[in-house]
Amino acid sequence: MSVGWLSDHAYLATWLALPVAIVAIIVQNRSSRFAEVDWSRSLIYLAFLTSLAVAFTPTFDQTARTTAYFLLFSLLAFLIVDRKQR
Numbered sequence: 609m610s611v612g613w614l615s616d617h618a619y620l621a622t623w624l625a626l627p628v629a630i631v632a633i634i635v636q637n638r639s640s641r642f643a644e645v646d647w648s649r650s651l652i653y654l655a656f657l658t659s660l661a662v663a664f665t666p667t668f669d670q671t672a673r674t675t676a677y678f679l680l681f682s683l684l685a686f687l688i689v690d691r692k693q694r
């Protein structure tokens with residue numbers, strides 16, 4: 609396995625972020641027995657990660673990638689504006 613393969617397939621990390629995010633959502637909400645889960649925010653995060661993966665994957669056609677870029681920046685703006693106060 610060479611470094612060239614890794615640089616050509618770096619987009620695989622964005623696809624790996626989806627199952628990692630799902631596992632993180634499950635682990636974080638396990639203590640509350642899923643009673644207080646913010647499902648809408650969780651789905652927005654998953655849509656953001658999916659559009660990020662599609663935008664970076666070179667095997668998708670240009671129309672899909674352009675739509676993913678639009679969705680990506682729209683969701684990013686929404687997440688910035690509607691952030692949770694800590």
